[in-house]
Each structure stands twice: as C-alpha cells, then as structure tokens.
Amino acid sequence: MARQELLPGQKRFSIGAAAADVGLVFWFIFSLFPIAWMLLLALKNDQQQTTTYFQFSPTWSNFATVVSDKGTQMTSVDFKASLITSLINCGGAVIVSLVIGIPAAYAAGRWRYRGSEDLMFQMLSFRFAPELMVIVPLFVIYNQIGLFDTKVGMIWVLQLVTMPLVVWILRSYFQDLPEDLEQAALLDGYTRKRAFLMVALPIVRPGIAAAALLAFIFAWNNYVFPLILADTNAGTVTVAITKFLGGGGQAYYNLTAAAAIIAALPPLILALTIQRYLVRGLSFGAVKA
Amino acid sequence: MSVTTTRSEVRKPTAASGAAQSLALTDLVKTYASRGRESVTAVKGINLAIEPGELVALLGPSGCGKTTTLRMIAGLETVTSGSIKIGDREVSQLPASKRGIGVGFESYALYPPMSIRENLLYGLKARKVKGADQMVASISKRLEMDDMLHLRPAGLSSGQKQRVALARALVRNPPVLLLDEPLSHLDASARQRVRRELKVLQREFGYTTIVVTHDQVEALSLADRLAVMDAGVVQQFGTPDEIKQSPNNLFVASFIGEPPMNIFAGEVIAASDGVALKGFGPDGKPAFALAAPGLELDSSRSRKVHIGIRPHLIQTGAAKSDATGPDATGRVITNHWLGDQSHICFDVGGCTVVGVTDKPLSARAGDALPVSFPLRAIHLFDPETGDALAHGLDRA
C-alpha cells in the first residue's frame, strides 16, 4: 500500500483536501484543452473542420496530405524538406553551442577571472531581449554579408537562443563539481586537459544532456528568426506549418494542426531517448559530502 | 565509596522541576512498509521507563533505531504499535504540538528573517509567558551565545545552529526534552563546556531528558542511565557504571569503551579451586592461560566461551597486585603515547591485545612485556548467543 505516511493526529480524509483535488482536475482539463482540441482538429476533414465539435468522422488523410506533393503544391513549401532543415539547423546550433559552451562554462564555473561575471550576464541578456527588437538590423546585416537564407546563417543566429542555455546550465554543474577529483587526477599524472576529459566531463553528462535537450527544444520552436532570415533554403518547420493557414485564401486548420503535430515529434522523441542520461547523482559516493 | 552515582541518588529535584514528567515506552514498534519493497522494522519493541527529571541517553551505531525512537516520542513519526506515556497521559496518537515536549533537533526550523534572540522569544511570547526576556538572556549566557543573539540564522555555522536549537528547546522549560546529537558539530573545547553546562542546566531545572547520540563519551558523561541500542532493540538499559562493568552481551561489551574490549575465543576448564581459562588465537591454537580462582560458572564442565578483557585494566610491566606473577608475555606491536595515556598493542601467543596505561611506557616494537589480566578485567560470554556469563568484577 503506497499511501502517504500520516503524522500522528492527522486525519486521512478532509473536505479541504478533496476540494483541492477537484479543483486540480478542473485546472488540468483547462490547461490541456488546446492540445486536445488540436488533436481532434487534425483528424477532421475539410468540411467538418469548422463546423463540428466532438462528433465527426475522423480521417487520417490530413497527415498524408501534409507531407505529400499535394501539400507542397498548396503551400509552395515542401514540408518534408523543412523538417530536415529544422533538424540540421537546430542540431547544428546545439552542437556548436556545446563545443564552445562546455569549455566556457568550465572556465566560468571554476575560476573567477576579470570580467567573468559581466560576460556571464551579457550572455544571459540575450534571452531577455525580444527577438523582434534585433530582427531588423540582423536582416540588413545578413543580406549584406550574404548569409540570408543559409543554414550556416541560421545556425549562427540560433546561438542567441542555445548558447546562453548551455553555458548557464553547465556552469552551475561545474561549480558544484568538487575540485578534488581533478586534483587527484593531476597527481595521478594526468595533464589538466586529460583530467577534464577523463574526470569532469563524465560527471556533468546529465547536465550536458539536459542543456542539449533544452537548447534543442528552444531552437526548434523558434519562429521569428527563420521567418525573417530564411526562405526556401533554410526555412524551418515552424514557418512551414503556418503556410497551411492559407495566407488570405482558404485556411486549412486541420492540415495546420496535423503539420504541428508532426513537427512536435522530433523534440519529443529526442527527449524520450535522452532521458536516461538525465539521471542525477553520478558523482554521489566519490567525494564525501 | 566511589564517585559513581547510583539510581537512587540521581535526581535532585528542585522547585522548578515540579513540571517534570515521567516517560514510559511500552512495546514500541515502528515498521516502514512501502509498496514494492520489503517492510523494514526499524524499532522492534522498546520498553523503557524513565523517571521524572532523569537524563537518559540512547546510544548506538547508526541505523540502530535510536533516532526513529526519538522521532516517535516527538510525534514526527507514527507509532506502528505500542504506547508512549508522558506522566499518565497516552500521547502516541496526539499530534506533536499537543504532546507538551521540547524538541532540540538541529534541523528544526529557525525563522530566517528573525534574529536569534527573536527566534528564542517567539514561542514564549506567543504563549504570553512572563519573564521571557530574562529566560532568554540567562540561557544565552550559560550556553555562551551572547555574541550570536543579533545574528540571523542564515549566517550561522553548524555549531552555532546546534546551540540555538538547544537553547530554543531549553527556554520553553518543557516537562520532557528531546535532543538529537546536540553537540556533534561543536569543536572539542566548546563541546566540553557546553556539555557541562547542559548537565548543570538539566540538573537545575530537572527536565526529563532523552539524548540521542553515537558518541560514547557524551552518553557516559551526560546520562543518569543509558540505553544501548542495536538493530531496533535495547540491548541494555542501566547506569553508565552498570553498562561498563557488567555488559549484558557481546554487542554492548564491544561497543562501549575506547579502545573497545579485547575479545577472544576461549575455553573454561574446571579446576580444583574454581576454573581456569584458556584463550585461543585467531588460528585456534592456545594463546594464554589464566587462573581465575573464585570465578564460578553455572556448569562445572569445560565449555567454550568468548573471553573479553578490558584494555584499561590490563597491567603491563611487572605485575603489581598479582602475587602470582604475570599471566603471559606479550610482544609489543605498537606503542602510542597520547599525552595522558598510552595505547599499547601487543601480541600474546597470536592474539592481538590492546591495553591502556596512564604512565608512559618506554617499550618499542618487538620488546617483550610481561602482562597480567587481573580478574576484574575479565568478562565471559556465550559464543552462540553473545549473552554475558560472568563478570570478573563480581568476584574480584
């Protein structure tokens, strides 16, 4: 029996607790309603998409249409290709952020050097600024240096999204990492670089997994940068979804919903695969707390 | 007459102790059951009757159930079965706040935005106790906390937090006081002074107190009686002297004492004037023999026993009080001089024996040393059950 242990004198059943439970159920329904609605919408055919609520004849054809040539004709955007582009852009952005961000986080977490706090804060400030604020100057600059609608350009600009996440999350992992372990490795005869790779990295693996996943999700969901700074070559799936809304003509809400569901799958799959690396406490036992 | 205080002399009730209550634990059991795992019985039936104004220590290794027992008395854990009585009130089903106890747990909440002084006053003012300011001032002085009173909890070291927790419990003048490892984070000299002060305070105000600790020295010095626990069961409950001189079983004998009692496999042989003892080394070969005249055992034939010898009573060098000469010759393995005592480890026929002397001994590794084991140093235990069979002191 997995009932929670009561404190002496506590009653097992109370009106207050029951009322709170009921309230929570209502809140649950309220919060998840949009997602449920979207799922229903994706299963409706063109005629019923705006006329029915819960009673309709479901069809899977929307999903097929979205990824087929017919869909490409309708929207002038190849949805399948945009999925791949999203993967390349976001995956690339995360990889670049990790390669640069991990050593940066290590340095910032381990040592206090002149300007380290300012640098960290500046990096965090990238997340504060609304993207719309910087998008116009970026558009001009990108055009001038020829990075408009290139995957390299997208990967670079997505660093504004991914790098702060990686550095800030990993910095706290490195701060918590006890110095003794690397010092022991130094005395064992390893150089600092090897001590870092051999000792420090394996322990912050869960942090790396968490940061990479978060960065990927944020990059994936980003709408403004691909909208303005990319077109057919480097366009991402976030923009492609919206094309099904017709742009003034017939709006295919059901296709949009289907596209959105398909677009949500890659981050979801990534999260599920990586979750075992998010296991905490790999360093427990090595160092006396 | 010795300094030991027997139970009847223990309490000196003062006027302020009119509120002290007795505490009785009867068949107290605590089982943790969780889905998917085996249930764990942390406390397996504890029976303790504690007099009003008495200080009882629960002593034992980690995991023995002492903290769980304390938490059950405090009301922080439910009782699986058994009863807890304060005075003649059954409290095991009452919530913690209604039991009338003072709890000095280190992690007990200190309100962060208030200074220490305000924290101490809080409970008193809430119950409109008169003279709260003086009480806080006096406790603070005695526990050497005057320089901390204006600080906030966040800025305190763990040693300071412990003293505050202690003060908070004491200042409420509770009929029953529960303390969980109250001195563990204090450095050696502060620990000494606070320990003494705690003892004086407890005597003066007469709180019925239970202290949980794994530190023997603390337990032996503070307690009027102590309960040695292991694996959820009280192994022995008695005064410090009783526990040291007549340990009930092997566990108690080897737990108490630093360095702990030397224990060897041995045999009792019936002899003409009593019994003789033979000790065996780890390889089973005979290591030493002792005559133990006057030591009686229930059975008159030879039997296997475990022989326990207390390090502090072993006599090295020329035998002093034994006219019959030394019992054995030991070869010194290590000789640690520790200022006011020496710990000597020597080999007697294959057995490693540790002895403690007050006077420095100039023996080096390899030296041969005559060794005597006076009767008062010897305890015999049953090799199967571990129960004590005889204590040399009874017959010495």
Add this chain to the structure above:
Amino acid sequence: MATVSISDLRKAFGKTKAVDGISVDIANGEFFVILGPSGAGKTTTLKSVAGLIDVDGGAVTIGGTDVTRVEPYHRNVAMAFESYALYPQKTVSENLASPLKSGRTGKYNESQRTERIDQVTTTLGINHLLKRFPRELSNGQRQRVALGRVLVRPADIYLLDEPLSHLDAKLRAAMRAELKQLGAMSNTTTLYVTHDYQEALALGDRIAVMRKGRLVQIGTPQQIWRRPADTFVARALGQPEINLLDGVVDDGRIRLGDGSFDVPVPRDARCDRGDRVRVGLRPCDIHVVDANADRSAIHGRVVLAERLGRNVELTVDVAGAELIVLASGREGVGEGAQVGLTVADSDIHVFAAGDGDTPRLGPVERESALEATQ
C-alpha cells in the same frame, strides 16, 4: 624518498591569509604531522607542496630541487584527500589503476598493474572490493581505497589530508595503529595533516602546530607536550583542556584564584616578583590526595563529577577558580566533597598574562633552528 623544504610560503585567498610565511625542513623518511584547528591553513600547505595551488610567495623544494613552479604531475607526489576524491564512474580497481596508467609514475603493463593493485589491496584488506563502485562502499572502505591509490605507485612524498576525520571513533583508533605500521614499512617521507591531537602524538616523528597560517611550534611529541610554546599549543593537546589561571608572582610562589592558594614557581620559568602571569595545569597532572594527610595539598570543593570512559572529570572550586581534574574514580570523592590536590613542580606551566594566546615564560625546546617564524 626525499626531503621537503618549505621556505617562507605565502598564500592568500582574497583578503584571508591562508598561509602566512611558514618555513620548515622535513627530513628524508620522516613522518611529519601538521596539527591545527580547521581554517589554520593545513590543507593549503599540503596542496602547495603538491602543486595544486599557485603560491603567492616562498618556495617548495623536494629532494633538493625547487619545484615551486613545477606542475603537480611532474612532482612525483601522492596525496590522499580528506574527501577521498575517488572517481565515481570507475570501480575500485580502475581507481587504483589510474595513477599507473598515466605514464608519469612509471611504465607498467597490465600484469604489473594487477600485481601492484593486488599487493596494496591485500595489505589494506580491501581485496574483495575491487569490482565495486565508490558509492557502494562505506566510509572506512573509501578511506582505504584513497590510501591505496597513494600506496600503489612510487612517490617521493606522501601527503595525507585528515584521512581519519570522517570515521567513527572506533575505526579511527584501529586505523591509527594501521597507519603507524604502514608508515614504518614504507619509509617514505610523509606529511600528515590533522586536527586530532591524539593522532598527532601517536603518529608523528615531529609535530608542527599551526594556527591562522603560521607555525606556532615544531617539535617531537614529547617536546610540545611538556614545553608548549604558548597557551594555544598547551590547549591544543590534551582532553580535557589544560586549566589556565591568572596569578601574580610573589616570593617564589604564584598566587592564584582569590589569592588564597598558590603554587611554586617552576625552576626554569622566567618571571620576576610582581609579574602577572598565567599558570597552566593539565587535568591529568593534578592528583587528588587525602586533604588531611597531605598538609601541602591545595584544598577545594568538588562542584561536578562526570564519569567519562575510565576516568572521572572533577570540576573543583579552589579559592574561587575552577579547576578540571582527571581522577581515576577510586579516590572516593563525590560532589560537594572537600578534596586535596597536588601537582608536581615540573608539571606547572607559566605563560605571560593577557587575553588570547600568550607565550611561555621559559625555555622552549625546538627541534631545529629553522622553524617557527612569528
């Protein structure tokens, strides 16, 4: 095997001076103990010798070579950390193999490594734990693995940072004996850091008492026990702490408490008539005698009697001052009783008067000329 020389070592962290100019010469094969409370700078000193900390000033010399600017992996030094610092994702045998695989402690093939590991783990009694991970071990076992990692490879110097501090009292006492035997066996110069004076007395060939980044006294265990250089050293050794009483020198005796009791001025004390001084009396040096039989005894009244282990700690009120006395329990004194106390002349310590720590008034034996710089 090598000598170690530390000369005017300095290291500050921000405003705090962790190590404030210490100098000491350690002989080849010596077991040298640094004793001090937490925050004294002991670990910083050790890590400076290891090369894990960049020092602000001074020099470290190992075996005659100045290594102050040498990287830790080139110094041939082995260290056991207070926190054990075992690699969490490696098994015990992999932890022990790690120093042998780095290439800087010598070249070992697989079978040589296994042999060395077997030898060390058998000596330390952890041979059955080779496949376990650090998180599956008890504290005592982890401590031995940490020690094993030190012993498994050749080194000029062993650095041990409070190896016994997280063990319970019984295990500590047992490991003390083991360490002494290991130390004798290996004959390697060892620097051992601790805050426990019993460990220091038991293990050290020489002991350096450290406080707030400075070495207060260096000497053999007997020297620092019998002639502590100041009240700090006197209080650091001995449990319960030494009694310190204020007094005034008067005609060959020192008057203490409210003036009604006095002790003789020890022969080697340097003080004059009228000087204010502090007298130190160790609880174990004060003996309880029959007040009536011994006329010269000091009289007092027992305020508190605490049974501790094999002794009894008596708090005795003597002319207004409180003295802690260690008695054996067989003297038959209870609380409230009148007692007589005696103390030998040679056990009387005289220090300068004042608050805080004051120096000894009298000769202090020091082991070598090159030590405590004040």
